[in-house]
Amino acid sequence: MFSRRLRNLIMAFVVISISSLIILQSNQSFGAKQKWKYTGNAGCKCHLSKGCFEGEEYKERLHSHTFDERLKTDEEKKDPECLRCHATAYKMKIKRGKSKKGSKNFIEDVACEACHGPGEAYVKVKKNYQKKGKDAFKKLLKEDxxxxxxxxxxxxxxxxxxxxxxxxxEQCLECHWEDVNDKNKCPKCDKDEKGKPIVMKFKKYFKLDDHRDHDTIDDVLPKVDKKKWKGYLEQDPLFKTKPSNAK
Structure with a gap:
């Protein structure tokens, strides 16, 4: 009888220990520190310079001015649910570039970093790659x-x-939706003539928003060692299509 109690006690201890470990790991993952800061579009000057195809395409899209275009009231411009998709880096660490309204908690609009990640470390690399000066990374882009x-x-x-x-x-559906019954859809989304929510038709919207251009890397990709560069190669079949807007 005593041994049975001891066995049950040990089992209970093991279960509690494992549960505690899982909870601890979950808390650590949710509380993970942000490694790099967001710079705002100020860190994307090359891509946004006049004449750059990618930047010119971006400026034509709603993403570039969605904050004022879609959020009409002061309440909406402070609402976390609205800022999640109509602003960038909400409650994240920001190095430069903040809301025109003076908030330090987000960058207005869907900035470049909203889809491409925080640019702090990359900006440093571009300025002085391997401590070889500002032209070193440009040279690397051409040569390798x-x-x-x-x-x-x-x-x-x-x-x-x-x-x-x-x-x-997958990334687009973080903020857009294809199903009128999607629980995450914005309650103030656009409606059609019958009053039904307008959903995102992905292929149509991708074609409109496609800002890929033909770069040096496009000539190299067909010949690269796929094993060597695993994790750095296109997975989405859409990349096999020709950019619809590229000139």
């Missing part, structure tokens, strides 16, 4: 574009369909 991509992604940047998100659609 795959290594340049590795450097970009290793400093915290990402592109949906390559790293972090397996598909572009």
């Amino acid at each position: 574009p795959m290594m340049a991509r590795k450097v970009q992604y290793d400093t915290g940047l990402y592109v949906a369909g390559i790293n972090k998100y397996k598909t572009i659609k």
Whole structure:
């Protein structure tokens, strides 16, 4: 009888210990420190410079001015649910670039970093790659574009369909929705003539918002060693299509 009680006591202790470990791990993952800060679009000057295809396309899209376009009241501009999708880096660490309204908790609009990750470390790399000066990374982009991509992604940047998100659609659905019954859809979303919520037709919207351009790396990708560069190569089949807007 005593041995049975002892066995039960040991089993209870093991269960409690495992449960505590799981809870501890969960708390650690939720409380993980942000490694790099957001810089705002000030850190993306090259891409947003006049004449750059990617930047010009971005400026034409609602993402670039969604904060004032969609959030009409002061309440909406402070609402966490609204800021989650109509602002960038809400309650995250921001190095430069803050809301025009004076908030330190977010960057207005869907900035570049909303989809491509915090740019603090990458900005430093561009300015002085391997302590060889401001032109060193430009040289790497031309001479070894795959290594340049590795450097970009290793400093915290990402592109949906390559790293972090397996598909572009997966990232888009963080804020958009395809089902009128989606529980996460915005209660103030656009309605059609019959008053039904307008859902995102992904292929249509992707074609409209596609800001890929033909770069040096596109000439290299078909020949690269897929095993060597695993984790840095396109996974989403959409990348096999020709950019619809590229010139």
